[in-house]
Amino acid sequence: MPRTRKTALRRAATLADVGRAAGVSVMAASAVINGGRTSSRIAAATSERILAAAARLGYRRNAAAHALVNRRMHTIGVASVLAGGELNHYFLEVFNGILAAAAQHEQNTTVFSLHDWTEAPRRLGRFCDGRIDGMILVGPPFRAGKVTLPAHTPFVSIHANHPLPGVMNIESDEERGACQMVKHGLELGHRRIMHLTGPRSDVGVRRRIRGYKHALAAAGVRFDPDLLVSAQYNSEEGRQALRAWLDSHHGRALPQMIFCGSDAIALGCLEALSERGLRVPDDVSVAGFDDTLAARITMPQLASVRQPLSAMGGKAVDLLLAQIEPRAAPPPPVKSLVFPTELVLRASLAPPPDRRDPLGG
C-alpha cells in the first residue's frame, strides 16, 4: 500500500492507544512494552494481548516524552569546526570511531558543525538543552577562562588545546611521534630536515616541534630555524607555504626531507614538489602526521605518524557515557588520556640520494 499524504500525517500510536486496544491501563502497557524499573508483573495472557495490540498499531515509544521523564536522550553530540571547502580527514576518522562506539552503546550521534570556534561559546550552550546527554569537543582551542561550558552537561574533549576544567581530554603522544619520525629520517641519512607544521598557537604543533628539535639534538644536528615553517592545517596552505619557501630559497640547498605536521599539509607539499618537477622520494622525502586515509591514496604513499584517531573517538564515547551514567564504575580521576603514536613507513620516505647512489657524495 503506497504511503499517501493522508497516512503520512497520521499521528503515531501512543501507550494510551495500545492500552485501549488491549483493554488495559496505560501503565500496564508501559510495563509490558517498555518494561521500566517498576516491580509490577503482568499476567502472561494480558502481556500477550498488549504486545499484540502494540504490534498491530505499530507502537513506538515517543522519544521526547521518554526523555522528559528519564532526562536521557540517548544521543551524544559532537562539536567541531568543519571548514566548508576541504574535507577534514582528521575529523572524519575521529568521527568514524565516535559513530561506531555510539552505535555499540545504542546511542545516537548528532553533529554540531561550527563555522568558527569563536561562535562556540554561544552555540554550544544552546545545544545543551536536553537534546543530547553529553558532548564531545574535537580540537577546542579556547582557554578555560574564555568559555563557560553548561554545567549540567558532561563534556569530553579530544586534542583540546588547553585543558578545560572538569573535562577529560584525550590526546596522543605527539612529541614522541614527531621525535621518532625525525629520528628515523636521520637514521636514513637525512640532515636537512624541514618541519612544515601547523599554527604555533596549537599546543599539538608545539609538541611536534619539541619532538623534532629533540631528535635533531640527540643526533647532534644543529636546529636551523629556516627549516621550521608554519602553515594552516590544510593542503592548500601546505602547498602555498612550501611554494613560498622554495621561491625565497631559489638556488640554495633543498631540504632532503620534509616532515609535515599533518597529512593534509603533506598532500600540499607533494603537489608543490610535483609542480617544480621534484620527485618524491628521489629528490626529496616527505612524511606526514595522522595517518589518515589521505596517506594511503597518494602516489607515492605517504609515510606518516599514526595517531589512533578512530580509537580515540571511541574512547571519548566511553568516557562520556561513564559520566552520563555513573552507575557501576565511577569516572576515572585522571584528567587526560594519552594514546601512543606509531611510525608508519611508506614509499614517500627513503634515504637521501647520496646514500642510495654509490656514485653520490
Next chain:
Amino acid sequence: MPRTRKTALRRAATLADVGRAAGVSVMAASAVINGGRTSSRIAAATSERILAAAARLGYRRNAAAHALVNRRMHTIGVASVLAGGELNHYFLEVFNGILAAAAQHEQNTTVFSLHDWTEAPRRLGRFCDGRIDGMILVGPPFRAGKVTLPAHTPFVSIHANHPLPGVMNIESDEERGACQMVKHGLELGHRRIMHLTGPRSDVGVRRRIRGYKHALAAAGVRFDPDLLVSAQYNSEEGRQALRAWLDSHHGRALPQMIFCGSDAIALGCLEALSERGLRVPDDVSVAGFDDTLAARITMPQLASVRQPLSAMGGKAVDLLLAQIEPRAAPPPPVKSLVFPTELVLRASLAPPPDRRDPLGG
C-alpha cells in the same frame, strides 16, 4: 570557578525557576523567553525582569519538553551504510551538504550508521520515535515492497535504487555523465575502453553501463563484454578486480583507458597499475565517477564525472523540511529530482600513446 562534580549534577533551570525568580507565572516567562504564537503581551518592565532572571539562572528551554508539545525535534536523521574499514567519500560529500543546509535552517543532524541495509527495516523504524522530524536515506537499495517505512515520518532518498512510494528521490544524470566521459575518451583516440564499475544490481551502475554502451555505439566502436567488469564500490575491490583482469589477460592488449564507476574504484585501479609498473596516463588513462575529494589528491589527479553531491544533500534537506513543515508552499508533486552531471578533466586522462608519439602506431 572549576566545574566540580557537584555543579555538574545540578539540574538545569526550568521556566518555573525563572518565573519564581522574577515573581511571575510560568507562562508569562514562557511568553517572554520562548515567545510562542500566543497573543499575550507582557509589560516591558515585567519582560525585562523575566529576561534578567533567565540570564542569571542560565535558563535554557528543555528540548524534550518542547518537542513533546510541538512534535518537532528540530533534528533530521541521515541513514546510510557506513562500512567500517574505508571512509566513504561519496557519503561524506553528501553529508557535508546535508550538514550545511541543516545548520542554515537551524536543524540538527543525527547520523544513523547502519552496518548493512538488511537491518534497516528493523532499525529505521526504531529511530522514527520523535527524536527526528524526518529522515534522509542515502543510497537505500531495497524495493518498495520489502520495507515499510514508518508512516508518521517524512522521508527523502538520495540515489535510491528503487523508487520508494511517497518518498521523493534525488539523483543525478548518471547515464549522460558516463556517456560524456566515454565520448571524450573516444575523441581523444581511445578505442579499448574498459568500464570497471559497481555491482550490477545497482540501478546507478546500470545507468552508467547504458551511457558507456551508448557512447561506444555512437562512435561505431563495438562493445566488448570482456572490457566490462564489476566490483564493489571501494578501492580494495577495485584494485583486486583490475589485478585479476590483468592476470587473466596476461600478454594480451591492455585497455587504453579505464573508466571507473566511482573514484574509489579508480583509486584501486591506480594502485593496481602502479604495482605493475604501468604509468598513468602514459600507458593507460583512468577516469573516475563522483569527483570526490579523492579525485584531487591522487597523483596524477583523476579525471571524473562530477555529481554535485553536496548540493544534492542540501536539496534533500530542503525537500524534507518542506514536508515536515508544509506551511507556505506545498511539497512539489514530482517524485524525483535529477541533477546534472559534469565532466571534470584532469591529468589521468590523456590521448593514447599512438596519438601523442609521432613515431607510434
Next chain:
DNA sequence: CTGAAAGCGCTTACAG
C-alpha cells in the same frame, strides 16, 4: 497482578 495519581517542562487556548 493491576490501576488511579502525580509529575517531567513546556505550550496553547481560555478566563479574568
Next chain:
DNA sequence: CTGAAAGCGCTTACAG
C-alpha cells in the same frame, strides 16, 4: 496585560 487549567506521552512510586 496576566494567570489558572489542561494536556503533550511517558514513568515512577503508591494503593488496592
